[in-house]
Amino acid sequence: MAVPRDRFSIKPYEPDDAQATIDIFLRAIREIASRDYNPEQIAAWAKVEDAEVWARYRANRPTWLAMDGSQPIGFADLKSDGCLDMMFVSPDYQGKGVASLLLATVEKAAREQGLQRIFTEASLTARPFFERKGFVVLAAQQVQKRGQTLANFLMEKRLA
Numbered sequence: 001m002a003v004p005r006d007r008f009s010i011k012p013y014e015p016d017d018a019q020a021t022i023d024i025f026l027r028a029i030r031e032i033a034s035r036d037y038n039p040e041q042i043a044a045w046a047k048v049e050d051a052e053v054w055a056r057y058r059a060n061r062p063t064w065l066a067m068d069g070s071q072p073i074g075f076a077d078l079k080s081d082g083c084l085d086m087m088f089v090s091p092d093y094q095g096k097g098v099a100s101l102l103l104a105t106v107e108k109a110a111r112e113q114g115l116q117r118i119f120t121e122a123s124l125t126a127r128p129f130f131e132r133k134g135f136v137v138l139a140a141q142q143v144q145k146r147g148q149t150l151a152n153f154l155m156e157k158r159l160a
């Protein structure tokens with residue numbers, strides 16, 4: 001059933017949101033990206049070894065949370081060079097426009113910073129989403145994560 005997009009809101013990341021972003025990250029990989037990668041690859045990717053390091057990393061760059069009321073349901077970030085490093089949506093909220101809302105927020109921030117482009121290393125799972133949003137593949141890549149090789153795509157969107 002279609003869900004009105006204004007049901008969800010965006011808020012800037014705050015230190016108390018660290019565990020919520022970790023939970024979304026792990027569940028999105030284990031329950032959604034697991035369609036496209038094998039169990040060994042998923043186990044290597046879905047790891048947060050140090051929650052404090054994660055929290056520092058999150059706090060040190062613009063990160064936005066998508067919210068359903070007071071519940072975090074997704075997050076995305078933007079590095080100062082235009083790299084969108086993270087885009088993860090809760091398995092309970094797939095296909096409801098949550099990533100679209102997050103990407104619109106990231107794009108607006110990038111334009112305000114005068115960035116010419118946004119780029120990302122998209123998973124096999126996320127590639128169709130980014131293509132739908134005007135990103136193009138620059139290169140197919142094989143990246144190493146904790147001893148496993150994972151395919152992803154370097155993609156960019158030029159900001160007119």
Ligand SMILES: CC(C)(COP(=O)(O)OP(=O)(O)OC[C@H]1O[C@@H](n2cnc3c(N)ncnc32)[C@H](O)[C@@H]1OP(=O)(O)O)[C@@H](O)C(=O)NCCC(=O)NCCS
Nearest residue numbers: 032088089094095096097098099100122123125126128129
């Ligand atoms: C990729 C991901 C972020 C998309 O989130 P989402 O909230 O479901 O995306 P949206 O509902 O905003 O989708 C926006 C559009 O992309 C399309 N889309 C999203 N995922 C798609 C897929 N796997 N295949 C085809 N189209 C897809 C939607 O159909 C929608 O199109 P529309 O605008 O015509 O309706 C989410 O599936 C996810 O968390 N995946 C697992 C984690 C992951 O791989 N993250 C990226 C790491 S690089």
